[in-house]
Amino acid sequence: MSRTLKLAALVGVITSLPITxxxxxxxxxxxxxxxxxxxxxxxxxxxxxxxxxxxxxxxxxxxxxxxxxxxxxxxxxxxxxxxxxxxxxxxxxxxxxxxxxxxxxxxxxxxGEVLRNTEEEHHHDHDNAAKGEEGHAAEAEEGHEEPHHHHGESDPHAWQSxxxxxxxxxxxxxxxxxxxxxxxxxxxxxxxxxxEQIEALEEEIKAAVAEIPEGKRTIITSHDAFGYFEHEYGIKFLAPEGISTESEASAADVAALIKQIRQDKASAIFVENVTNPRLIEQIASETGLKVGGELYSDALSGENGPAATYIEMMRHNITTIKGAILAS
CATH class of the missing domain: 3.40.50.1980 (Nitrogenase molybdenum iron protein domain)
Known part of the structure; x- marks a missing residue:
């Protein structure tokens, strides 16, 4: 009898485990x-x-x-x-x-510290550089100016700081x-x-930037996702596309960017994990810059990739940027 009770009790424990x-x-x-x-x-x-x-x-x-x-x-x-x-x-x-x-x-x-969305200013500057103030004014007067996507007054990529x-x-x-x-x-x-880990990461980033000569701190990426990184750490980013990957670069934008790249003597050009690399490859071909690797802007990599966590992403980006610039 005692053995039966023990067995019943054991069965009760086992059946209750999944519920617990x-x-x-x-x-x-x-x-x-x-x-x-x-x-x-x-x-x-x-x-x-x-x-x-x-x-x-x-x-x-x-x-x-x-x-x-x-x-x-x-x-x-x-x-x-x-x-x-x-x-x-x-x-x-x-x-x-x-x-x-x-x-x-x-x-x-x-x-957090929020930066203004400078996308409209960038497009305006690119248009003016590509066709001159007079052409721009005439086009606007005739009502032919291309509309650009609006993504609010603020740059949303705040995690890059x-x-x-x-x-x-x-x-x-x-x-x-x-x-x-x-x-x-x-x-x-x-x-x-x-x-505390994030604070240590920031010191790593600053130390890496300090090793890049000041005259070589201008680079090219696909879309305008690194404004906070630029503001915080002093690397200048130029991009053919605006704040959002939805805003496709016009021929005028690309022409103006290529002109700016030559003037500013950009040191390296990079593809991004969330954008089509074709435009960057075209710009690289026209400017003679070698694609320096892939940066992670708006998303992490897969689990087995080089940017599976935020800390790994930021470390990968600055290591890739520094390596490409110093090799140029």
């Missing part, structure tokens, strides 16, 4: 991140207390992303939704409405604490530890 595990898993915060870089920040803050879905995955382009029904379902059942803001995610508003989510939509750029990355991390910790008070100490400790 599933309850534990259900306690994790369900977090949706709009794209891969934010998902990486969230993993570092949340640790094993959060389950994270990234809407736009590695090597994906959030500028042109079209949400799927599964994305609406994920946002609808989320506890927290983390986004960049500054109109980076053009798909966001309609996705949130379609999902009917009750989760807070947390804009991680709040409180490590100082701003620290703001993203603090905002994530605050959001997780608000949604899961029991885990707040863990989130704060994780954010502090990760913040």
């Amino acid at each position: 595990l599933s309850v534990a898993a259900a306690e994790n915060l369900k977090v949706v991140a709009s794209f891969s870089i934010i998902a990486d920040f969230a993993r570092n803050v949340g640790g094993d207390r959060v389950d994270i879905i990234a809407l736009v995955g590695p090597n994906g382009d959030a500028h042109v992303y079209e949400p799927k029904p599964a994305d609406a379902a994920a946002v609808g059942s989320a506890d927290v939704v983390l986004v960049n803001g500054l109109q980076f995610e053009g798909f966001l508003q309609r996705l949130v409405e379609a999902s009917a989510t009750k989760a807070p939509i947390v804009e991680l750029t709040k409180g 490590v100082h701003n990355a620290e703001v993203y991390v603090k905002n994530i910790a605050n959001a997780f604490c608000a949604a899961d008070a029991a885990g707040c100490d863990t989130y704060r400790a994780n954010a502090e530890s990760y913040g």
Whole structure:
């Protein structure tokens, strides 16, 4: 009889295990991140207390992303939704409405240093350089001026400044604490530890830039995604496309850029993981610059790539830039 009771008890324990595990898993915060870089920040803050879905995955382009029904379902059942803001995610508003989510939509750029969107000025300068002020004025008067995409007043690529990355991390910790008070100490400790790694990264970047001669710090990339990096670290970036990969470069833009490259004596040219390399290859061919490698701007690489995390991405970019310039 005793043996039967023991067996019954053992069976009871075994059958209850999956239920216990599933309850534990259900306690994790369900977090949706709009794209891969934010998902990486969230993993570092949340640790094993959060389950994270990234809407736009590695090597994906959030500028042109079209949400799927599964994305609406994920946002609808989320506890927290983390986004960049500054109109980076053009798909966001309609996705949130379609999902009917009750989760807070947390804009991680709040409180960071935000730069103005200079895209319109760049296009204006390129047009003028290519055809002269008179031609530009006449074209505008006749109503033939090409319209350009508008992407808001601010440059959304704020994560390209490590100082701003620290703001993203603090905002994530605050959001997780608000949604899961029991885990707040863990989130704060994780954010502090990760913040120290980010600070060390910034020192690495500054040291690498210091080794590049000042007269050789002008480079070319596909689209205008590195304004914060330029502002923070002193590398000048020229790009044929604007803030968004949606804004295709006109022939006038490309001609003006090639002229500017020759005037500014650009040292290197790079493709990006989220853009078509053909335009960069054309510019490289016309200017005699050698393509110096691939930079990661708006998305991380895959897990086995050179930029699988934010820290690896920033380290890869500055190492690639420095290597190409010094080899030129």
